[in-house]
Amino acid sequence: MKGVLSFAAIESGPGFRASLKDLPRHLTLAAVSYGATAWLFAITGPFLIYLNAAKQGNLSATEFNSWIFGGYFICGFLTLLLTLYYRQPLLAAITIPGGVLTGTALTHLTFSDIIGAYLLTGVFIAALAASGAVRKATDWLPLPITMAMVAAVLLPFGTGIISAFHEMPLLSATTFSGFLAISLMPKLAQRFPPVLAAITVGLLTTTWLGHASWQGVAFEFADPIIFWPTFSVSAAAELVLPLALTVIAVQNAQGVAI
DSSP states (O other): OHHHHHHHHHHHSSOHHHHHHHHHHHOOHHHHHHHHHHHHHHHHHHHHHHHHHHHHTTOOHHHHHHHHHIIIIIHHHHHHHHHHHHOSOOOOOOOHHHHHHHHHHTTTSOHHHHHHHHHHHHHHHHHHHHHTHHHHHHHHSOHHHHHHHHHHHHHHHHHHHHHHHHHOHHHHHHHHHHHHHHHTOHHHHTTSOHHHHHHHHHHHHHHHHTOOOOTTOOOOOOOOOOOOOOOOHHHHHHHHHHHHHIIIIIIIHHHHHO
């Protein structure tokens, strides 16, 4: 009996075995469609930010491809491991505000210096998390302030709908119609997100209007490069604290509030 109870406790707690066993019955249409929507935002949003950062730092195409491979593949792999083991939605992702900071820093710092600053930032954030300071700071931060931060980040996306109607009226109208069509059917919206409908309609309309060229799309295996970090006082002073604040205060606080 003791052995049976121990086995049951392991099955119901963290672990890959129980998660893989229960995973198939949770792969519903809603889970797949909402996961696909989150995936689309995760791969498109940061890409443009880091592409601009690479241009600011005059990185070669090979160096940039290796950087994106590290951000997407490693973060995706860590997400699989963490989510399966702990059975919680734990996402490892490259930081968008961090990409903005990196782009500015690349104008006068080397890529290896920035890698070193990222490593120091990781150690700093891990130490803060272990000490409990992050939790205390999150509890201290008033909820209205946190929600104001969320609004400040998301508001430009909402107002962008208005300017899009002026710039590309037909594309905007069809995309927005796809969003409304699903939104007006609550039962369907629970299984198929309106945002994914808008994206699908938008892609089809863009292709039909000739604004998208799929001939240049090619799939190849990544060829990652190993970069060795260097540690400089100037890079650490410029990046460590701002990077830590963007991850803890900007991204995590918004996620907790939502």
